[in-house]
Amino acid sequence: MSAHLAKSAIGANFSAAAATYDGWAAVQAPAAQKLVDSLPPGFAPATALDVGCGTGSLTRRLTDRHPGLRIAGVDLAPAMVDTCRAAWPRHYFLCGDAEDFDAEGNAFDLVASSFAFQWFADKPGTLKRLALALKPGGILALAVPVAGTLAELSAAHAEALGRPLAALDYPPAADYVCWAGHAGLAVLDDAVRPMVVHYPDALAALKSFKGIGAVFKGGAKPLTPREVGRLTRLYEERFRGEHGVPVTYQVLTLIAHS
DSSP: OOHHHHHHHHHHHHHHTTTTHHHHOTTHHHHHHHHHHTSOTTOOOSEEEEETOTTSHHHHHHHHHOTTOEEEEEESOHHHHHHHHHHOTTSEEEESOGGGOOOOTTOEEEEEEESOGGGOSOHHHHHHHHHTTEEEEEEEEEEEEOTTTTHHHHHHHHHHHSSOOOOOOOOOHHHHHHHHHHTTOEEEEEEEEEEEEEESSHHHHHHHHHHTTOOOOTTOOOOOHHHHHHHHHHHHHHHOBTTBEEEEEEEEEEEEEO
16 A cells, blocks of 8 residues: 555545544543643743644643644644634644645744654654754644553454554654654653553444544455454453453653754
8 A cells, every 4th residue: 555545544534533533532632631731831832733633632722721822733634624623713724744744944832743643654754844843942742652552452453363453553652752852852751651441342442443533554454243253252351340441552741842
């Protein structure tokens, strides 16, 4: 699958989920809030870039904290961009590939991204390019799932089906810290926190990915009904607890300044 087709598929899937995303964003929403809460005390940005803005979860939280903030958002999914435009007409939202986004140099006090970087093919290059969009002393803030994410699903998939889960690559947090340094940024915070969502059963856990528009790597064949049955049975046998069936994300909150 070509990069262009892969990006088209990602954009189409997230567009299809625009109406359901917020209802399923059980990790994405608190991760965005944690990111905003982790910004340095006294930091009062006038301009911000929301990278992979989606339906505006991060935009909403940034404007709540900084009512006068002017935000530019970019996202690959047209329906999600339309949602943001309708909700915040005073801000500017662009439908496009954030990996190719070419902001004017030193344009923003804040460049922020929540649960988008895991979809980028060239993570270090994108981070370096976004760092160039910061004003001197500006802040780059990322919330991104890292190594250890979806550990239960990965283990159940390998055991039940005899092959690895064709999921996204989740680099370790140390890689992001290294990339930030290479981009000329000084890291202020690089905390990793587990965030666990519990579902009533394993099938609901699997449906949660579709609800937010998440698709896994191109080239993986869809599971047959028999395979889904084996996977969900083993997932529940191995991991069900008193609160239900868990899906764990390891979430890096990275704050760095130029």
